Amino acid sequence: MSIQQAYELAKQQFADFDIDTEAAMTLLDQLPVSIHCWQGDDVGGFEQLGGDLTGGIQATGNYPGKAKTPSELRADLDLAISLIPGAKRLNLHASYLEAESKIERNEVKPEHFKNWVEWAKQNQMGLDFNPTYFSHPLSAEATLSHPNKDIRNFWIEHGKASRKISEYFGKELGTASVMNIWIPDGSKDLVIDKAAPRQRLVESLDEIIKEKIDPKYHLDAVESKLFGIGLESYTVGSNEFYVAYATSRKTALCLDAGHYHPTETISDKISAVMPFVEHLLLHVSRPVRWDSDHVVLLDDETQAIANEIIRNKLFNRVHIGLDFFDASINRIAAWVIGTRNMKKALLKALLEPITALRQAEEKRDFTTRLALLEEEKSLPWQAVWNIYCERHNVPVGSRWLADIRHYENNVLNQR
Numbered sequence: 001m002s003i004q005q006a007y008e009l010a011k012q013q014f015a016d017f018d019i020d021t022e023a024a025m026t027l028l029d030q031l032p033v034s035i036h037c038w039q040g041d042d043v044g045g046f047e048q049l050g051g052d053l054t055g056g057i058q059a060t061g062n063y064p065g066k067a068k069t070p071s072e073l074r075a076d077l078d079l080a081i082s083l084i085p086g087a088k089r090l091n092l093h094a095s096y097l098e099a100e101s102k103i104e105r106n107e108v109k110p111e112h113f114k115n116w117v118e119w120a121k122q123n124q125m126g127l128d129f130n131p132t133y134f135s136h137p138l139s140a141e142a143t144l145s146h147p148n149k150d151i152r153n154f155w156i157e158h159g160k161a162s163r164k165i166s167e168y169f170g171k172e173l174g175t176a177s178v179m180n181i182w183i184p185d186g187s188k189d190l191v192i193d194k195a196a197p198r199q200r201l202v203e204s205l206d207e208i209i210k211e212k213i214d215p216k217y218h219l220d221a222v223e224s225k226l227f228g229i230g231l232e233s234y235t236v237g238s239n240e241f242y243v244a245y246a247t248s249r250k251t252a253l254c255l256d257a258g259h260y261h262p263t264e265t266i267s268d269k270i271s272a273v274m275p276f277v278e279h280l281l282l283h284v285s286r287p288v289r290w291d292s293d294h295v296v297l298l299d300d301e302t303q304a305i306a307n308e309i310i311r312n313k314l315f316n317r318v319h320i321g322l323d324f325f326d327a328s329i330n331r332i333a334a335w336v337i338g339t340r341n342m343k344k345a346l347l348k349a350l351l352e353p354i355t356a357l358r359q360a361e362e363k364r365d366f367t368t369r370l371a372l373l374e375e376e377k378s379l380p381w382q383a384v385w386n387i388y389c390e391r392h393n394v395p396v397g398s399r400w401l402a403d404i405r406h407y408e409n410n411v412l413n414q415r
């Protein structure tokens with residue numbers, strides 16, 4: 001049976017549940033997923049500071065062919081995006097700048113990202129941004145909460161400089177760049193004064209976001225964390241800290257799927273915070289026992305995240321980003337698997353019999369609700385996904401893997 005024939009049958013089956021598959025695909029086209037550049041080179045960046053990845057995060061594995069230059073990373077991204085259907089954005093860190101000589105973090109400028117902007121224009125993609133508060137000699141103890149004023153100021157300047165870059169992205173590309181602040185500040189062991197670093201962090205953040213920037217071009221977001229490696233006992237920017245900060249300062253809040261206790265899920269947090277924040281940034285990730293940043297699967301939590309976005313029509317308020325870095329498998333395949341999974345989850349969410357489910361719940365008919373939730377799992381969503389891929393000229397099913405293997409043999413293995 002052809003992809004078209006399978007789709008025609010599926011379309012009818014969904015129509016029996018009052019679900020319009022064409023409308024679902026049209027809406028899916030309007031939901032970009034922001035692909036994180038740092039999966040391509042194990043969060044290395046191009047500053048060539050010569051140091052290790054620090055800040056309590058780790059990319060484990062040594063798969064051959066890691067991108068070592070901006071051009072290599074862009075070539076790898078070219079392949080990845082050619083295998084992922086629909087709207088995409090690229091999420092950059094400040095450490096992915098390009099310059100002839102060494103640029104200090106507090107001196108990063110839009111011009112250091114002009115090649116990325118050109119690339120984004122060519123690919124009709126928006127860009128998002130992150131100041132980089134790790135992998136730097138001055139981040140060894142702390143950054144925005146550092147007790148030393150000079151070090152704190154250095155990082156405040158980095159935050160301000162980064163906002164200019166983010167604004168430049170928004171102006172050049174005609175779509176607001178979401179700039180996410182994550183800092184690794186914390187402590188391995190017991191802390192007596194937990195209040196002072198948090199007070200300093202409030203003041204540093206307030207200083208960074210003091211200048212108003214048109215939200216047409218730039219949005220500020222803040223990301224909390226539970227703990228990092230070597231920072232197990234105390235995290236300055238904890239969940240409560242940033243929920244309070246984002247709501248009081250009206251910034252966006254970032255929820256990273258790996259940044260909570262193992263039984264907590266960010267899917268459940270979305271409806272809890274949306275009455276209080278205008279914009280939410282998601283770092284969809286897969287924590288395995290800890291914030292391991294494994295590649296996103298089409299698993300229950302990814303699906304639950306997508307369902308929350310679609311059921312609550314949060315299309316313009318939730319910004320979907322990815323955050324994983326696996327160096328043990330082909331890095332381009334990691335991008336493709338994780339991003340396609342996020343998009344599959346969104347499509348499945350768009351194909352839910354939502355009206356019937358809501359009606360059952362309103363009538364307190366929980367039997368029908370559970371029955372429908374289970375039945376929807378075996379509706380032929382995959383036939384819709386296949387036609388969606390075909391219409392976007394990307395490989396159907398696992399055919400994309402052949403393209404990656406070809407590139408691996410001809411490009412990655414020659415690096």
Ligand SMILES: C[C@H](O)[C@H](O)[C@@H](O)C(=O)CO
Binds near residue numbers: 043057223323
């Ligand atoms: C590289 C990212 O900024 C980083 O992963 C951050 O978002 C995070 O989640 C740290 O654990």
Ligand SMILES: [Mn+2]
Binds near residue numbers: 283323
């Ligand atoms: Mn994150």
